[in-house]
Amino acid sequence: MTHDLITPCADGLVGGTVGAADVARLGTVLGVWAHPDDEAYLSGALLAALAAVDRPAVCVTATRGEAADPDAGARARAALAAVRTRELEDALAILGVSDHHWLDLPDGGCAEVDAAGPVARIRAVLDQVQPDTVLTFGPDGVTGHPDHRAVSRWVDLALDQAGGDVRLLHPVETPATAQRDRELDEDFGVYELGRPRIVTPEEVVVHLVPDDALLDRKVAALHAQASQTSGLIDAVGIERFRRWVSVEVFAAPAR
Template sequence: MTDAIDDATHALGTTLAVWAHPDDETYLSGAVLARLRDRGERVVCVTATRGEAADPDATDAERAALAALRTTELEAAAAILGIEEHVWLDLPDGGCADLDPGPVVARLVEIADDVRPRTILTFGPDGITGHPDHCTVSAWVSAAAPRMASRPRVLHSAFTPQEMETFRDINEGYAIYTHGRPRLCTPDELVVYLDIEGEERERKVAALLAQASQTSGLVDAVGRERYAAWVAREGFADPLDPGPVS
C-alpha cells in the first residue's frame, strides 16, 4: 500500500459510515474503518435496518429471531474492527423506499451534528447491488449532508473494472448483482482505494465470518482463500452529482 493511499485514508478524519443492513459496513468499509480507528480517529457507524427480511418467506417470529441474531453478529464484527460507536435506525428491512424520508433525514442530521464528521461513507445512487434499501440510504444521505453543521465530504462506495472482471465467477455465479451493478472507477479516480493484504485482510475476513448468517454459505461455496481475495479491496469516490450547494 502506497503513501498516497495512507494519506487518503488519514485525511478522512472523523468518519460517519451510513449503511442499510448489518454486514454492509464490513463488506464495503471494514478495512477503512478499522484503519481509522487504529489511528485514533472517531468512527460512528449507522445501520438503517437489522436485516430481518433476508428470507422473504420467513414468519414474523423468524424475522424477529434473525434481527436479534444479526444484531449480535454486527456487534461482534464491530468489536473486531474496533468500532465502538454504532447507531441503529430500526427501520423496516426491505421497506426503506416506502418511508417518508423527512424524519429519517432529520435523524441523520441530528446524528451528524453530534458527531461532526469530516467524512461520510455510504452508497452511491447505484446502491452497489441496486438493492432498494441501499439506493434509498444513498438518497437520504444526499438530502441530509447539506444540512449538517460540519459540512462533511460524502464519499460513495465504488468498484474497479478489474476487480469486477477478476471475480466474475462469484459475482455472476452467486447472483451478487441481481438488482443492479456498482459504479466502476479506475483506482486513480477513487479518493480512497485499499488493496487489503496480510493482517488487515485477515481482520476484515474475521469480521465478515462473525456475521455467519450472511457469509458462511458463500465462504463454504467458494473457499475461504477465494472469498478473502474477493473482499480484499475497498474504494470510495466523490459523488458524480455533488448535490445542492448550500
C-alpha cells in the same frame, strides 16, 4: 486538504497498503448503511485501518436485516433480527468501532418509508459526530438494492440540510476491480439488481488494498456475521472469499 489518499496508477490498481498518515487524513468518519454486514463488506478494512491509527469511526445501520429470508414469518424475522444484532455488535468490536446507531427501519421496506424521519435522525447523528468524511451507498446502491438506494437518498438530504464541508464518498469499482471474480458475482447473484458505478482511476479517492493484518480483521468481521456469510464462505472457500473482499474503492459522487 487534498481528497486523494492514494495517487492512482494508470491501470487503476494500487498495490500495498494505505499508510497511517493517509488514513488519518480522512478525519472523523461516519458510515451510513442499510443492513448489518454492509459496513464490513464495503468498508471493513478501512474501518480497521482507522482504528489502528486511533481515528474515530461511527456507523449507522438502517435495519436489523430481518427480511434476509423473504418467506419467513414474523417470529422468524424477529429471531433473525436478534441474531444479526448480536453478529453486528461482534463485527464492529473486531473492526474497532464502538459508536453505532440503529435506525430500526423495516428491512426491505426502506424505499416506502417517509424520508423525513430517517433524514432527521441521520442529521442528528451528523450534528453529534461532526464527521469530516461520510461513507455510504451511491445512488446505484452498489447492488441496486432498494434499501441501499433509499439510504443514499437520505444521506444526501441530511447532508444538504446540515451544510458544511463534509467529504462524501461512495463505494465504486474501477474497470480492473470489476473483473476481480465475475464468476462468483454471477453464480451468487450479487449484482442481479444492479452494479456499482465504474470510475476511471483518476476519480478514485481511496483505493485500499489491505495488508494481511487488516484483511484478517475484515474477514473476521464478516465471519462473525455467520448468518449471512457462512454459506458463501463454505461454498467458495476462505481463500477465494478473502481475495473477493480484498479491495475497497471509494470515489466522490458523480457530477
